[in-house]
Amino acid sequence: MTRIIAFKDRKCEIIDDPGKIPELLKSSAAVLWVDLEGGGENEIGVLRTIFQFHALAIEDCMHDSFHPKLDNFGDYIFLETQAIEKCAQSPEISAAEVSIFLGTNYLVSFHNKPVKSLESVWDKCLNPPWQIMEKGPDFLLYTVLDRIVDDYLCALEGLDDKIEEVEEEIFKELKEDQMGRILGLKKELLYMRRIIGPQRDILNFLSREPVPAINKKSQIYYRDVYDHLFRIYELLETYRDLVSGSLEIYLSTASNRMAAASNKMNEVIKTLTIVATVMMPLTVIVGLYGMNFKYMPELEWKYGYFFALGIMAFVAIITLWFIKKKHWL
Known part of the structure; x- marks a missing residue:
């Protein structure tokens, strides 16, 4: 599925025909957002034929690596990031990879399945006043990344509730399923750490190093996202310590109960x-x-x-x- 928003003459409109993209790209006054979903031949054709992106970048789009990266191709930059697909109300955390091309007057997003973060920004771009598109594609990229980072915090808050619930249950009564739940939380935190860690370096680069497609005035916004992501990463490390502490409490309590049962058995045998x-x-x-x-x-x-x-x-x-x-x- 191909969706196109064009901002021109101080208003946004949806373009149905991808064939109009080359004409819009020639206009320096136009700002274009092309969102590609599904990874079919039509979507790949837009990347390869209309925008003529590098073959290696297109190959990265086609294969999910779930490893954030940033490449500078001169006229445009290519970055891969991960958006949280499920939030606090979902039983597990999963991520959807989003590939983004940023040029002087366009932003192209590519993903294999619907992404809630992109949908939220897409709706904002269509509603007046069109401040996001009016400020340029670099500000649009900032808005997308900021929304993705906000969803990280939402997911962590859900994990915080789960950690507190497990801790309270351990102190009240030891159960067999608690070990599996603790290990599950530890796995989810490790999964998020593997996603968030490399993205700190990417956002730090975008906020401090000169990037042709990003205006220097816009870099302060990326610095704000970087600071937000840094705090989330620290919070993630805190939750990892809490989960490790819960695991130690569980093992210690289980060991004490086994020791008490063993002592009682020894008294009987004595x-x-x-x-x-x-x-x-x-x-x-x-x-x-x-x-x-x-x-x-x-x-x-x-x-x-x-x-x-x-x-x-x-x-x-x-x-x-x-x-x-x-x-x-």
Whole structure:
């Protein structure tokens, strides 16, 4: 799908025919935004035939790398960035790659699927007053990048709620699924870190180094986006520490519970061992008098039964005294 907004004579209009692009590009007073979605032959043809961009840049558009980059081709710059596709209400965070060409009087955006950030800026450009398009394509690029960075913060706020929820649950009650949720949060933060980290360098370059397609007066806006992104990156590192702390708390709590269960089991085994130790000599005595020999004097003795009980009681007391002396009980 190809969409075109042209700003000329202090008003914006939608152009339906891509064939009018070369004529609009010749006018220095016109500002053009061409948005290409889908990556089909028609969209690639616009890049290759009408704008005649470098083959390597077009190849990068066709293959998602999910690694931010910036190339300067002299008359135009090419950059790849990632926009957050899902925000706080979504179960997981995913990103959509957006490829952007910026020239003196045009901006071309290329993406394989709908991007919420671009849709928001597109709607703003169509509504008067047309301040975004009036200030030029470099200001339009700033607006797009600023919106993308705002969505990063939105995604982080969603993760913040999830981190707090997991921490509260850990302190209340330990559950088996909490480990998986913590590792999932850690994975999402690492995913965002891999996206945001390189973009800091790109925005720092755009805000400080001379770029032909960007007016020096507009660089201060890029510096503002860079500062915003830098704060988001620091916030991301803070959340990573919180998740690591939650993981340590979970493992420590689980370890303490296992140790408590092990100690309880040891106490049970200790009690059973003492009982078995006391009963063992008594079993020997009972077994001795239970033998079927004909001549056993104690069997005919009037006090033989009480004598056997006394021996068993004496042995049990001696055994308990010995265990106590050795501090086994």
